[in-house]
Amino acid sequence: DTGVSQDPRHKITKRGQNVTFRCDPISEHNRLYWYRQTLGQGPEFLTYFQNEAQLEKSRLLSDRFSAERPKGSFSTLEIQRTEQGDSAMYLCASSLLELFFGEGSRLTVL
Amino acid sequence: GNSVTQMEGPVTLSEEAFLTINCTYTATGYPSLFWYVQYPGEGLQLLLKATKADDKGSNKGFEATYRKETTSFHLEKGSVQVSDSAVYFCALSVNRDDKIIFGKGTRLHILP
Numbered sequence: 001d002t003g004v005s006q007d008p009r010h011k012i013t014k015r016g017q018n019v020t021f022r023c024d025p026i027s028e029h030n031r032l033y034w035y036r037q038t039l040g041q042g043p044e045f046l047t048y049f050q051n052e053a054q055l056e057k058s059r060l061l062s063d064r065f066s067a068e069r070p071k072g073s074f075s076t077l078e079i080q081r082t083e084q085g086d087s088a089m090y091l092c093a094s095s096l097l098e099l100f101f102g103e104g105s106r107l108t109v110l
Numbered sequence: 111g112n113s114v115t116q117m118e119g120p121v122t123l124s125e126e127a128f129l130t131i132n133c134t135y136t137a138t139g140y141p142s143l144f145w146y147v148q149y150p151g152e153g154l155q156l157l158l159k160a161t162k163a164d165d166k167g168s169n170k171g172f173e174a175t176y177r178k179e180t181t182s183f184h185l186e187k188g189s190v191q192v193s194d195s196a197v198y199f200c201a202l203s204v205n206r207d208d209k210i211i212f213g214k215g216t217r218l219h220i221l222p
Binding site (some may be wrong): 004033036040041042043044045048056061093098099100101102103104 | 210
């Protein structure tokens with residue numbers, strides 16, 4: 001499968017714990033995006049990278065959130081000290097000319 | 111700012127009915143417009159797009175025309191099928207390759 005893959009697909013954690021999500025984009029895609037989607041809402045932009053450079057961060061991305069793409073290939077999104085409001089589906093997408101989405105990582109914070 | 115407003119769902123239709131899902135946008139500059147679809151248990155997929163005024167995007171029997179004068183990009187299909195049941199998102203990007211801004215989505219149920 002050569003699509004965008006995300007891991008883990010589901011994560012249940014207790015409030016205050018740290019979690020990390022990984023995204024492997026389509027190999028030749030230089031842009032990588034993170035979005036968050038809650039029930040009944042459209043995806044909300046969080047941040048994006050061109051190669052290894054993080055070009056834009058949304059105001060939604062509090063200082064507890066950090067994203068990296070160290071070698072311009074895979075990316076990680078870490079959430080520190082999780083809160084119940086962080087429960088959502090975290091979507092990764094990559095693009096060359098068109099955006100391709102992964103199936104998402106669902107986070108549940110108890 | 112840049113935003114997309116689409117009709118609220120759920121929309122329930124019988125098979126072979128005509129479908130319209132309304133979408134209007136607000137944007138600085140000249141946006142590209144998109145419709146994405148999310149089938150149950152699957153990731154978001156691009157359904158169709160239009161990059162300039164009066165362009166018509168089409169795919170799988172769905173169509174949408176970029177109307178600059180009414181800032182709209184309504185999704186239409188002449189005869190829906192049960193397999194079209196999904197959530198549909200209208201979206202825009204202002205600069206080529208820029209981030210995409212999504213509407214809240216419209217859930218569509220097609221009854222056999």
